[in-house]
Amino acid sequence: xxxxxxxxxxxxxxxxxxxxxxxxxxxxxxxxxxxxxxxxxxxxxxxxxxxxxxxxxxxxxxxxxxxxxxxxxxxxxxxxxxxxxxxxxxxxxxxxxxxxxxxxxxxxxxxxxxxxxxxxxxxxxxxxxxxxxxxxxxxxxxxxxxxxxxxxxxxxxxxxxxxxxxxxxxxxxxxxxxxxxxxxxxxxxxxxxxxxxxxxxxxxxxxxxxxxxxxxxxxxxxxxxxxxxxxxxxxxxxxxxxxxxxxxxxxxxxxxxxxxxxxxxxxxxxxxxxxxxxxxxxxxxxxxxx
Amino acid sequence: xxxxxxxxxxxxxxxxxxxxxxxxxxxxxxxxxxxxxxxxxxxxxxxxxxxxxxxxxxxxxxxxxxxxxxxxxxxxxxxxxxxxxxxxxxxxxxxxxxxxxxxxxxxxxxxxxxxxxxxxxxxxxxxxxxxxxxxxxxxxxxxxxxxxxxxxxxxxxxxxxxxxxxxxxxxxxxxxxxxxxxxxxxxxxxxxxxxxxxxxxxxxxxxxxxxxxxxxxxxxxxxxxxxxxxxxxxxxxxxxxxxxxxxxxxxxxxxxxxxxxxxxxxxxxxxxxxxxxxxxxxxxxxxxxxxxxxxxxxxxxxxxxxxxxxxxxxxx
Numbered sequence: 001x002x003x004x005x006x007x008x009x010x011x012x013x014x015x016x017x018x019x020x021x022x023x024x025x026x027x028x029x030x031x032x033x034x035x036x037x038x039x040x041x042x043x044x045x046x047x048x049x050x051x052x053x054x055x056x057x058x059x060x061x062x063x064x065x066x067x068x069x070x071x072x073x074x075x076x077x078x079x080x081x082x083x084x085x086x087x088x089x090x091x092x093x094x095x096x097x098x099x100x101x102x103x104x105x106x107x108x109x110x111x112x113x114x115x116x117x118x119x120x121x122x123x124x125x126x127x128x129x130x131x132x133x134x135x136x137x138x139x140x141x142x143x144x145x146x147x148x149x150x151x152x153x154x155x156x157x158x159x160x161x162x163x164x165x166x167x168x169x170x171x172x173x174x175x176x177x178x179x180x181x182x183x184x185x186x187x188x189x190x191x192x193x194x195x196x197x198x199x200x201x202x203x204x205x206x207x208x209x210x211x212x213x214x215x216x217x218x219x220x221x222x223x224x225x226x227x228x229x230x231x232x233x234x235x236x237x238x239x240x241x242x243x244x245x246x247x248x249x250x251x252x253x254x255x256x257x258x259x260x261x262x263x264x265x266x267x268x269x270x271x272x273x274x275x276x277x278x279x280x281x282x283x284x285x286x287x288x289x290x
Numbered sequence: 291x292x293x294x295x296x297x298x299x300x301x302x303x304x305x306x307x308x309x310x311x312x313x314x315x316x317x318x319x320x321x322x323x324x325x326x327x328x329x330x331x332x333x334x335x336x337x338x339x340x341x342x343x344x345x346x347x348x349x350x351x352x353x354x355x356x357x358x359x360x361x362x363x364x365x366x367x368x369x370x371x372x373x374x375x376x377x378x379x380x381x382x383x384x385x386x387x388x389x390x391x392x393x394x395x396x397x398x399x400x401x402x403x404x405x406x407x408x409x410x411x412x413x414x415x416x417x418x419x420x421x422x423x424x425x426x427x428x429x430x431x432x433x434x435x436x437x438x439x440x441x442x443x444x445x446x447x448x449x450x451x452x453x454x455x456x457x458x459x460x461x462x463x464x465x466x467x468x469x470x471x472x473x474x475x476x477x478x479x480x481x482x483x484x485x486x487x488x489x490x491x492x493x494x495x496x497x498x499x500x501x502x503x504x505x506x507x508x509x510x511x512x513x514x515x516x517x518x519x520x521x522x523x524x525x526x527x528x529x530x531x532x533x534x535x536x537x538x539x540x541x542x543x544x545x546x547x548x549x550x551x552x553x554x555x556x557x558x559x560x561x562x563x564x565x566x567x568x569x570x571x572x573x574x575x576x577x578x579x580x581x582x583x584x585x586x587x588x589x590x591x592x593x594x595x596x597x598x599x600x601x602x603x604x605x606x
Contacts, residue, residue, distance in 0.1 A: 124301070124304060124305065124308065125308070127301065127305040127308070128305055128308035128309050128312055129312075130582075130586075131305060131306075131309040131579040131580075131582050131583050132309070132312075132575075132579055132582075133537050133538070133540070133541045133582065134541075135541040135544060135545070136540075136541055136544075136575060136578055136579070139544070139559060139560070139563060139571075139575075140313065140316055140317060140571065140575045141316060142563060143317060143562075143563040143566070143568060143571045144316050144317055144568075216431070220431075220433055223433055223435075224433060224434070224435065224545050227433075227435045227545065227548075228544075228545065228548055228560060230560075230563070240433075240435075243435060243436060243439065244435075247439060247549075250439070250442065250443060250447055251447055254443045254447070257436070257439050257440075257443075258440075261432075261433070261436035261439070261440070264431075264433050264436060265428065265431045265432055265433075265436070266431075268430075268431035268433075269427060269428060269431040272427060272430060272431060273427065276427075
């Protein structure tokens with residue numbers, strides 16, 4: 001990344017709503033993610049039909065007033081399943097990222113602040129995890145533990161830990177090398193105080209942007225696993241396993257693969273744009289200060 | 291440079307060792323012996339004991355790990371517990387599909403990324419630039435299996451020009467290539483969308499550089515200056531990005547092979563998972579992790595070659 005000059009680590013600015021509203025990426029991202037969240041919340045209380053209710057006499061019906069997006073091979077309402085599927089995707093997209101950041105950020109801070117042998121251990125361990133892309137880790141883990149949403153989330157979360165370690169460490173090192181940290185040290189601040197008062201606030205924006213980007217990758221990976229039959233398994237609706245089931249009926253009803261596909265694209269795009277937007281906000285601030 | 295090189299190679303070897311221990315820990319240490327899995331629940335304890343002794347799974351864990359690691363290093367991967375086939379040739383056969391698929395996809399990706407990224411950089415801040423950027427954003431968000439299915443709908447169902455699944459083998463090169471077109475296009479388009487963002491960032495970097503301003507001052511137009519001086523510099527960091535993207539292409543290939551039923555490494559891996567053929571899973575997982583690590587090493591070395599500051603900093 002450094003080679004591309006995509007500013008690796010510079011002090012970030014706190015987020016403000018006014019700058020938020022001026023970034024097209026942040027706005028579009030907020031809108032798309034918001035849409036998915038609203039659908040997921042609504043689906044808890046209401047879906048047009050129960051997502052699991054089958055209707056043998058209504059299988060593979062195209063869009064109609066009764067079933068706006070049609071029905072699947074078992075006569076289940078596609079819109080209802082799509083709505084319920086948003087919960088699976090959000091859950092599997094957000095929880096592994098939160099868990100990975102809870103481990104990776106402190107580990108990265110520790111590595112940056114302590115240096116020496118602790119730094120070496122943290123970095124070598126994170127190198128080992130980095131060798132396993134999320135999907136590969138998930139396939140291996142599902143072979144050992146069996147396929148489930150939980151296995152998929154565990155693997156994805158584990159694969160993301162080194163990303164947080166690296167981002168946190170490299171950004172924290174820059175802050176720790178800055179003049180004001182030197183001043184704080186000279187003033188007699190303890191290392192932990194420095195981390196809390198100077199380092200953490202300064203790297204927060206970058207870490208949050210990273211979290212949003214990783215959420216999009218987690219949703220993609222989980223959908224991919226569901227498609228492969230190694231994540232959320234039927235009948236529980238997920239966008240990935242809906243695409244997989246619909247693939248058998250491509251010639252009769254190609255639209256059946258399109259809806260869950262679009263749902264994945266919308267949510268992934270939302271989190272990517274949100275992440276980009278947050279990262280941009282930081283750079284804008286930088287540009288003005290510099 | 292020698293010290294830097296030695297250090298990077300040493301770190302890669304240590305990491306590879308760690309990765310092999312992690313793989314063994316996840317897949318080799320399971321409740322219930324592999325012999326039990328192979329023979330099923332109806333097997334007599336005696337038969338299970340006998341097969342365990344034959345497979346070597348009754349030995350202590352460290353001995354099992356050493357045996358496995360020795361096999362990896364000497365390229366003697368042994369036989370599958372389930373199909374009893376030699377694992378080495380199985381993987382080699384599968385690589386003869388996955389390898390060309392990935393190279394083909396990479397070529398398509400680069401072909402798409404260069405004009406897309408260049409356009410987005412040149413028209414940055416204008417409507418065209420924003421549209422091109424948005425196009426690559428959406429491209430990144432398309433899951434490979436959805437992209438693949440859309441291509442199947444268009445080019446195999448509606449207009450049947452390419453086969454939607456299967457692979458005839460390299461004995462018929464023409465047919466084999468034809469059946470790789472849609473899978474490679476699927477992977478390549480998504481990859482192209484990702485790469486184009488790096489191309490855009492890299493070209494934008496060059497456009498703002500002092501030497502290009504000098505070239506402009508000399509009387510060249512922006513396009514001329516970029517063509518004669520900027521592009522070559524913009525391409526340097528992209529070489530390393532290509533390396534890093536290989537990990538993405540490998541996992542992408544696993545999914546694409548499933549969509550198009552290609553008998554590649556991904557299918558071999560997924561079938562082995564389905565059959566609980568754990569030794570095959572273990573071998574493929576560490577093989578792919580090793581590929582990721584070696585490519586990362588090459589990327590690191592190329593950083594060092596291109597930028598002396600990197601090797602000074604990292605050698606410390």
